[in-house]
Amino acid sequence: MPRVPRVDVGGQVYHVINRANSRQTIFKTPEDYRHFERLLTTAVEEKDMRLLAYVLMPNHWHLVLYPRNDGDLGRFMQWLTLTHTQQYRARTETIGYGQLYQGRYKSFLVDTNQYLLTAIKYVERNPVRAKLAGTCEAWQWGSVYRRLRGTPKERQLLAALPVDLPHHYRAWVNTPEKSEELKEVRLAVAKGKPFGTMRFMERMVEHFGLEMTTKGRGRPKKGT
Numbered sequence: 001m002p003r004v005p006r007v008d009v010g011g012q013v014y015h016v017i018n019r020a021n022s023r024q025t026i027f028k029t030p031e032d033y034r035h036f037e038r039l040l041t042t043a044v045e046e047k048d049m050r051l052l053a054y055v056l057m058p059n060h061w062h063l064v065l066y067p068r069n070d071g072d073l074g075r076f077m078q079w080l081t082l083t084h085t086q087q088y089r090a091r092t093e094t095i096g097y098g099q100l101y102q103g104r105y106k107s108f109l110v111d112t113n114q115y116l117l118t119a120i121k122y123v124e125r126n127p128v129r130a131k132l133a134g135t136c137e138a139w140q141w142g143s144v145y146r147r148l149r150g151t152p153k154e155r156q157l158l159a160a161l162p163v164d165l166p167h168h169y170r171a172w173v174n175t176p177e178k179s180e181e182l183k184e185v186r187l188a189v190a191k192g193k194p195f196g197t198m199r200f201m202e203r204m205v206e207h208f209g210l211e212m213t214t215k216g217r218g219r220p221k222k223g224t
Helices: 029-045 072-090 114-126 142-150 169-173 181-193 198-208
Strands: 013-019 051-056 061-064 106-110
Touching: 013 072, 013 114, 029 051, 029 072, 051 114, 051 142, 051 181, 061 114, 072 198, 106 181, 114 142, 114 169, 114 181, 142 169
Parallel strands: none
Antiparallel strands: 013 061, 013 106, 051 061
């Protein structure tokens, strides 16, 4: 099956996900999570990347990134995944055990409007949907914890959003998504389809040659 073309241009928002190979658990202890967060912080600072939201799960992670320049996304992701793999293998004394991640990361473009909020909510609610935490802020390894419980220094990891978060953010993020919203985001994750209004999707598909991502069921709601 042909691969979805890799889009790597600045000024666009991307939902990025990577999973462990064979669904193995890569975050087993608090130190495993802290180690990845330290690398994430270094990558954000050294690669000048805007991180809008993230969550670390036992066998995968989600990032919402807003690169400034063309090629920034690829350079950021290459450094992060390669460095994490090398240091993880060294820390756990598993050098030579094969690849840590299942392959190249997946990403899809996200519209910078209400659809971005839907994508962020999807990312940040992962631990609650997986029944790993009772509330989003109770899961330490993600952007909700940093926004609501983190120190000023910890909150600096997160960049300003191009759209305002809801005023009652805690209540909003802890309110379950509508089934249709979940279905649309999951389809974008599975196919790499641009996530946004019909106009946004059609513009991105045409400009970046993403026609194969729109085949089959599921289309964004119409909008402007």
